[in-house]
Amino acid sequence: MAAPLAPIALTCGEPAGIGTELAIRARALLGAELPFAWIGDPRHLPPGTRWQALDSMAEAHDVPPHTLPVLPHEFLGDAVAGQPDPRNAAGVISVIERAVRLAESGAASAVCTLPIHKKALKDGAGFAYPGHTEFLAALGGDADVVMCLASDTLKVVPATIHIALSEVPQALTPELLETTIRITHAAMIRDFGIASPRIAVAGLNPHAGEGGAMGREELSWMNALIARLRAEGLELKGPLPADTMFHARARAGYDVAVCAYHDQALIPIKTLAFDEGVNVTLGLPFIRTSPDHGTAFDIAGKGIAEPGSLIAALRMAWKMAGAARRG
Numbered sequence: 001m002a003a004p005l006a007p008i009a010l011t012c013g014e015p016a017g018i019g020t021e022l023a024i025r026a027r028a029l030l031g032a033e034l035p036f037a038w039i040g041d042p043r044h045l046p047p048g049t050r051w052q053a054l055d056s057m058a059e060a061h062d063v064p065p066h067t068l069p070v071l072p073h074e075f076l077g078d079a080v081a082g083q084p085d086p087r088n089a090a091g092v093i094s095v096i097e098r099a100v101r102l103a104e105s106g107a108a109s110a111v112c113t114l115p116i117h118k119k120a121l122k123d124g125a126g127f128a129y130p131g132h133t134e135f136l137a138a139l140g141g142d143a144d145v146v147m148c149l150a151s152d153t154l155k156v157v158p159a160t161i162h163i164a165l166s167e168v169p170q171a172l173t174p175e176l177l178e179t180t181i182r183i184t185h186a187a188m189i190r191d192f193g194i195a196s197p198r199i200a201v202a203g204l205n206p207h208a209g210e211g212g213a214m215g216r217e218e219l220s221w222m223n224a225l226i227a228r229l230r231a232e233g234l235e236l237k238g239p240l241p242a243d244t245m246f247h248a249r250a251r252a253g254y255d256v257a258v259c260a261y262h263d264q265a266l267i268p269i270k271t272l273a274f275d276e277g278v279n280v281t282l283g284l285p286f287i288r289t290s291p292d293h294g295t296a297f298d299i300a301g302k303g304i305a306e307p308g309s310l311i312a313a314l315r316m317a318w319k320m321a322g323a324a325r326r327g
């Protein structure tokens with residue numbers, strides 16, 4: 001019989017956010033469905049939490065279902081809901097690095113990340129990356145990566161990610177859009193089991209430029225790029241006006257939408273599927289998923305955070321790990 005898949009490494013994220021309470025809720029709700037180990041400082045767990053310290057990821061298989069398996073990682077500060085402690089910033093970053101090394105060594109089958117607070121990491125530890133996606137790409141050997149937000153209702157990919165809106169027109173080059181489409185196409189087949197992915201590409205400008213009346217990127221290069229990739233056999237449509245490509249009938253015509261920038265992609269999915277959307281990084285040499293939401297300081301520690309997105313992220317990581325092993 002094949003050895004069981006290694007447990008998922010779940011990073012603690014920002015200790016002042018909702019991540020820790022969600023990890024505990026997810027463990028209680030998932031029970032023995034899939035094994036994961038939370039990597040963080042046990043001192044940050046709320047009083048009364050049932051948890052068990054692990055010496056290795058493999059021990060997570062043997063922890064009773066309603067007990068949180070913990071790979072201890074020492075932090076310098078305490079966890080106070082809603083108030084990030086700059087002394088914890090280095091710990092948050094090193095937990096992510098540790099989880100990646102565990103995945104690379106095979107001790108973890110996947111990495112699932114709880115939300116970080118980007119500004120807290122920048123202020124506390126000079127974190128040079130705008131988010132996990134860019135940091136993980138660097139840890140993965142400067143891989144060309146793509147951010148994908150996925151749910152049963154909609155899958156979206158922003159071609160440019162965490163940059164100012166004013167920088168988008170320069171950053172959205174034909175090379176970037178082509179790479180993004182190719183990585184997305186390959187991942188839809190490999191990771192999502194879609195044999196012939198139908199990809200919708202959003203225009204950059206209102207009404208996809210309306211024939212050059214509202215911007216020229218669609219005319220000057222997007223049309224030609226999409227035609228060239230279509231001639232290769234990719235099932236692409238676009239550039240489409242972004243305002244009309246997300247209603248239900250339009251969504252039925254594609255499997256994934258590649259968008260020009262962050263909000264064009266994330267507003268529709270967070271509107272339609274906030275509690276079950278999963279952020280998955282495509283193109284990495286290891287599996288990484290995450291809930292779609294952030295640290296939610298406004299509700300941290302109140303016990304009202306919804307665990308649906310984290311549960312979906314853990315399930316997706318587990319499914320992808322199983323598929324990767326089957327080849």
Ligand SMILES: NC(=O)C1=CN([C@@H]2O[C@H](COP(=O)(O)OP(=O)(O)OC[C@H]3O[C@@H](n4cnc5c(N)ncnc54)[C@H](O)[C@@H]3O)[C@@H](O)[C@H]2O)C=CC1
Binds near residue numbers: 116292297298305
């Ligand atoms: N993967 C990651 O590490 C992510 C990190 N962030 C970071 O999180 C921080 C806060 O970002 P915001 O824009 O405020 O977004 P947010 O997702 O933290 O909060 C937005 C709103 O949604 C609510 N909310 C979020 N998650 C919820 C849940 N599970 N259950 C119930 N309500 C929930 C919050 O209470 C808030 O009202 C920022 O530093 C941002 O960069 C944001 C998204 C993903």
Ligand SMILES: NCC(=O)COP(=O)(O)O
Binds near residue numbers: 130132133134266279
């Ligand atoms: N808006 C999505 C987000 O901020 C998540 O980014 P990342 O930390 O997964 O790169």
